[in-house]
Amino acid sequence: MSEPSMNNSILTLVTFIPLAGALLLMFMPRRDREIRRFALAVSLVTFIASLHLPVHFLASQPGYQFEVNNQWITTPNIHYHMGADGISMWLVVLTTFLTPLCVLISWKSIGERVKEFFIILLVLETALIGVFVSLDLFLFYFFWEATLIPMALLIGMYGHGRKIYAAVKFFLYTMIASMFMLAAILWLYAKVGSFDLIVIQDAIRRGNVEHFASAAPWLFLGFFIAFAVKVPLFPFHTWLPDAHVEAPTAGSVLLAGVLLKMGTYGLLRFNLGLFPEQSRSNAWWIMILALIGIIYGALVAMVQPNMKKVIAYSSVSHLGFVVLGIFSFTQAGLDGATFVMLAHGVATGGLFMLAGILYERKHTYEISEKRGLATPMPAYAAFFLFIVLASVGLPLLNGFIGEFLVLSGAFQARAIYGILAATGVIWSAGYLLWMYQRVFFGKVTHPSNNALPDLDVRERVALAPAAALALVMGVAPLIWLHDISPAVQSALAPFGQLASKLVGR
Amino acid sequence: MNTAQMIPQGVDYIRILPEIVLSVFGIVIMLLDPLVDARRSQRGLGFLALTGSLAALAATGYQSQHAGLGFWNMVQVDAFSTFFHYLILAITAVVILTSFEYMRVQEIRAGEYYALILFGAVGMVLMSSAVELVLIFIALEISSISTYILAGFRRRAAISSESSVKYFLLGSFATAFFLYGVALMFGATGSTRIPEIAHALTAVPVPLLAFVGVALMFVGLGFKVAAAPFHVWTPDVYEGAPSPVVAFMSTAPKAAVFAVLLRIFFEANAPGRLWLIWIAAALSMTLGNIGALVQTNVKRMLAYSSIAHAGYLLVAYAVAPQDGIPAVMFYTAAYAAMNVGAFAVASHFGGSGERYVTLEDYAGLGRTSPVLAASLTIFLLSLIGIPMTGGFFAKFYVFRAAMGANLVGLTIIGLLNSAVGAYYYLRIIVAMYMKEGQREVPVSPIPPGLGVALTISLAATLYLGLLPGRVLDYASRSVAELLH
Numbered sequence: 001m002s003e004p005s006m007n008n009s010i011l012t013l014v015t016f017i018p019l020a021g022a023l024l025l026m027f028m029p030r031r032d033r034e035i036r037r038f039a040l041a042v043s044l045v046t047f048i049a050s051l052h053l054p055v056h057f058l059a060s061q062p063g064y065q066f067e068v069n070n071q072w073i074t075t076p077n078i079h080y081h082m083g084a085d086g087i088s089m090w091l092v093v094l095t096t097f098l099t100p101l102c103v104l105i106s107w108k109s110i111g112e113r114v115k116e117f118f119i120i121l122l123v124l125e126t127a128l129i130g131v132f133v134s135l136d137l138f139l140f141y142f143f144w145e146a147t148l149i150p151m152a153l154l155i156g157m158y159g160h161g162r163k164i165y166a167a168v169k170f171f172l173y174t175m176i177a178s179m180f181m182l183a184a185i186l187w188l189y190a191k192v193g194s195f196d197l198i199v200i201q202d203a204i205r206r207g208n209v210e211h212f213a214s215a216a217p218w219l220f221l222g223f224f225i226a227f228a229v230k231v232p233l234f235p236f237h238t239w240l241p242d243a244h245v246e247a248p249t250a251g252s253v254l255l256a257g258v259l260l261k262m263g264t265y266g267l268l269r270f271n272l273g274l275f276p277e278q279s280r281s282n283a284w285w286i287m288i289l290a291l292i293g294i295i296y297g298a299l300v301a302m303v304q305p306n307m308k309k310v311i312a313y314s315s316v317s318h319l320g321f322v323v324l325g326i327f328s329f330t331q332a333g334l335d336g337a338t339f340v341m342l343a344h345g346v347a348t349g350g351l352f353m354l355a356g357i358l359y360e361r362k363h364t365y366e367i368s369e370k371r372g373l374a375t376p377m378p379a380y381a382a383f384f385l386f387i388v389l390a391s392v393g394l395p396l397l398n399g400f401i402g403e404f405l406v407l408s409g410a411f412q413a414r415a416i417y418g419i420l421a422a423t424g425v426i427w428s429a430g431y432l433l434w435m436y437q438r439v440f441f442g443k444v445t446h447p448s449n450n451a452l453p454d455l456d457v458r459e460r461v462a463l464a465p466a467a468a469l470a471l472v473m474g475v476a477p478l479i480w481l482h483d484i485s486p487a488v489q490s491a492l493a494p495f496g497q498l499a500s501k502l503v504g505r
Numbered sequence: 506m507n508t509a510q511m512i513p514q515g516v517d518y519i520r521i522l523p524e525i526v527l528s529v530f531g532i533v534i535m536l537l538d539p540l541v542d543a544r545r546s547q548r549g550l551g552f553l554a555l556t557g558s559l560a561a562l563a564a565t566g567y568q569s570q571h572a573g574l575g576f577w578n579m580v581q582v583d584a585f586s587t588f589f590h591y592l593i594l595a596i597t598a599v600v601i602l603t604s605f606e607y608m609r610v611q612e613i614r615a616g617e618y619y620a621l622i623l624f625g626a627v628g629m630v631l632m633s634s635a636v637e638l639v640l641i642f643i644a645l646e647i648s649s650i651s652t653y654i655l656a657g658f659r660r661r662a663a664i665s666s667e668s669s670v671k672y673f674l675l676g677s678f679a680t681a682f683f684l685y686g687v688a689l690m691f692g693a694t695g696s697t698r699i700p701e702i703a704h705a706l707t708a709v710p711v712p713l714l715a716f717v718g719v720a721l722m723f724v725g726l727g728f729k730v731a732a733a734p735f736h737v738w739t740p741d742v743y744e745g746a747p748s749p750v751v752a753f754m755s756t757a758p759k760a761a762v763f764a765v766l767l768r769i770f771f772e773a774n775a776p777g778r779l780w781l782i783w784i785a786a787a788l789s790m791t792l793g794n795i796g797a798l799v800q801t802n803v804k805r806m807l808a809y810s811s812i813a814h815a816g817y818l819l820v821a822y823a824v825a826p827q828d829g830i831p832a833v834m835f836y837t838a839a840y841a842a843m844n845v846g847a848f849a850v851a852s853h854f855g856g857s858g859e860r861y862v863t864l865e866d867y868a869g870l871g872r873t874s875p876v877l878a879a880s881l882t883i884f885l886l887s888l889i890g891i892p893m894t895g896g897f898f899a900k901f902y903v904f905r906a907a908m909g910a911n912l913v914g915l916t917i918i919g920l921l922n923s924a925v926g927a928y929y930y931l932r933i934i935v936a937m938y939m940k941e942g943q944r945e946v947p948v949s950p951i952p953p954g955l956g957v958a959l960t961i962s963l964a965a966t967l968y969l970g971l972l973p974g975r976v977l978d979y980a981s982r983s984v985a986e987l988l989h
Contacts, residue, residue, distance in 0.1 A: 073972075075831075164935055190909040372897065
């Protein structure tokens with residue numbers, strides 16, 4: 001296929017390869033080995049196809065690339081409009097990168113209803129990619145809601161403990177919140193006559209939308225609630241620990257790695273993109289919520305006796321950084337926020353995989369049940385340390401760059417925000433390293449732990465890419481920032497005008 | 506009027522051709538029923554009824570080439586009536602397919618059953634093409650009386666008789682209201698033909714009598730579609746009636762009555778529409794969903810859900826006709842697909858005497874019968890309104906229309922309601938996939954008739970969810986004809 005036509009169809013391809021794989025899986029006989037291999041193959045093909053995006057992405061070219069725009073439904077005017085900029089492109093690659101790892105990590109831990117599991121996983125991948133590449137509000141909403149069912153099923157069918165409670169809570173929280181977004185989307189359509197993000201943006205900028213001034217604060221809130229629940233921003237975070245603790249490993253990895261980013265991506269793309277003035281005027285309390293999230297998440301993480309809960313609350317804390325960066329409206333802040341999204345996906349994905357590996361052996365996440373594990377499982381301990389260090393933001397690993405940029409952005413916005421957020425970095429070092437110490441150091445207290453087998457080849461293969469990427473992202477962040485910065489610049493463009501307008505007054 | 510005018514023209518018969526076909530098949534079934542052996546009659550008469558409904562579908566196709574008024578301007582064939590003809594007849598066919606197995610398992614003598622379904626369908630399709638209030642009333646009665654009897658068809662179950670009697674008593678009461686409304690409307694406008702009423706109602710000021718007439722007609726019709734506050738009968742009747750009958754009476758007569766409501770509210774330009782609808786819609790959505798939250802019997806749950814869905818549908822009546830009518834038409838089609846499908850699963854799963862109807866019975870179905878569970882899941886997701894299913898676009902069109910008419914309050918009530926609704930549908934999915942069955946529930950393999958019925962419902966649900974454009978465009982075009 002020639003290159004331009006490939007560029008036109010690549011997003012469709014990447015989005016729907018997993019779905020096609022899921023459909024084929026449906027008709028495959030229930031032979032678990034073949035099903036696993038097939039799912040792995042599909043997710044790898046998707047990943048390779050998605051690499052087309054960064055390879056052919058032109059950072060110098062503004063706006064969206066790889067666009068497709070076809071009429072899907074005539075009445076109402078809904079377009080199949082997809083496109084990617086530097087931000088969404090890398091989130092897509094993050095998704096396709098994590099999915100094969102999820103398949104690998106579920107190889108043995110999912111022993112029952114294997115076929116359904118991989119069907120659900122692949123459908124989820126399609127929906128997640130769709131969310132990031134949709135440029136039509138309707139299409140976006142379509143994929144947004146479509147992520148809900150597979151995730152709830154993953155938790156409810158393959159989770160443990162209070163899985164049903166967690167699944168239903170997750171579902172209802174996000175469903176109710178997204179209803180407000182749907183109301184806002186419908187309002188915009190009623191006034192503009194299009195769901196196209198770019199058309200609506202234009203109409204708003206030119207002031208062609210009737211009653212926009214009076215409705216905008218409500219519309220902003222409508223979108224904001226849907227995204228804030230997903231992020232999750234304090235105080236909407238209560239579904240997250242439940243969902244994470246009860247979810248199967250693959251569910252946790254995708255939940256923390258990608259699903260939460262749907263929220264921050266939405267804030268960036270839609271709240272900032274459609275309502276710059278309202279974003280500006282509401283930024284102060286959103287940043288305060290983000291700060292509370294950073295500190296509160298870290299403090300709560302510190303006292304958790306359950307490994308997965310520690311990681312879950314650390315997500316609340318890390319995602320607080322992202323929101324802080326986004327609402328600082330500075331180049332550094334938004335660059336950093338996007339980078340944290342990617343880095344957190346890799347590092348926290350890795351942490352959840354590690355927790356899952358231990359769970360397969362011990363069937364518990366309790367930290368007190370483990371001690372001195374470095375002796376029986378040296379390779380495991382090494383991987384764990386590496387990912388923990390990446391997560392706490394050790395320089396040269398991926399956590400550092402993003403948080404540093406966010407902090408400098410926050411300082412530019414208001415010094416006190418930067419100072420408070422900086423304490424979050426210290427906290428996170430505290431709880432993660434403390435957890436590490438309790439699990440791996442000291443003498444083995446439970447004799448049965450001496451017999452724990454170390455990582456096998458499959459587990460190493462699943463973990464190594466995450467660890468390697470954490471290092472590459474830390475050493476050469478410019479590969480990513482090079483693509484992200486122009487997108488951030490164009491996202492910030494209306495704010496520049498806004499500022500000069502204010503100054504001009 | 507001379508005698509020549511009294512004799513219907515040939516084309517007049519074409520304009521009621523589907524009704525004639527259905528009646529003939531119904532009568533033939535009634536005549537054959539005593540002649541054939543009771544045990545062997547099931548299948549043969551069932552196929553005859555299926556053929557009847559398919560023939561009526563073909564007749565509708567033929568009829569649609571001959572649009573226009575007939576029978577002294579009492580029936581009108583247009584794109585609008587054709588849409589509802591197709592819909593109601595398709596529902597009839599699918600319900601008959603579902604009934605094959607049900608009749609055998611429940612050991613019910615089948616002849617009258619199939620005949621009644623066809624007669625009921627006569628009333629329903631006639632409702633969608635009638636443009637004269639008295640004819641509408643007659644059609645409504647034809648349809649209602651069949652469903653009263655059908656509701657009591659599980660003769661050995663007391664709950665079924667209770668259902669039938671309740672439905673009959675309250676239903677006749679409600680039709681009386683409708684008749685009152687017709688009478689008052691005649692008093693206010695001097696006509697019972699909808700176009701003439703529309704013309705009379707353009708006069709300012711609209712006579713007070715017309716407001717009362719509209720309100721009374723709405724009471725009668727609101728009862729039939731199970732809209733709050735006229736909904737109290739629904740859970741008891743749905744619980745007691747045979748499942749295929751519930752599939753039928755929760756979709757086909759409702760579609761017909763919604764068509765009548767469209768004619769009265771939009772074509773006849775009825776006054777006082779907005780508030781009547783606003784209150785009934787908000788109440789139906791809220792009471793339906795809240796009622797469903799606490800149900801453990803799946804049929805009762807779906808009964809409350811149908812009240813809620815009547816509420817969503819009514820929202821579309823509060824907006825401008827060019828947005829509202831297509832939204833209603835699409836919604837009735839999508840609702841029919843998913844609800845008939847859900848009840849088809851319930852009727853198969855219920856087993857002999859409909860023993861298995863509670864949430865606990867459904868536990869573990871995902872393991873014991875993956876196909877049945879997956880189909881029911883798709884229907885339930887559609888009832889929730891999840892993308893890729895017809896239910897999503899159905900709600901979407903309704904709420905888009907409402908937002909377009911600046912009914913922000915009603916839209917938000919509706920959207921929040923559909924989020925609440927997600928909870929109870931989800932309970933069934935949770936039971937099927939995430940819980941283990943407490944007791945052995947035998948699940949027999951899916952017979953071919955039901956298989957076809959499920960396939961059609963699934964295909965329709967997904968088609969409307971992925972490519973809703975064609976149906977909606979058709980509906981939009983028919984609006985132009987309806988409003989002249």
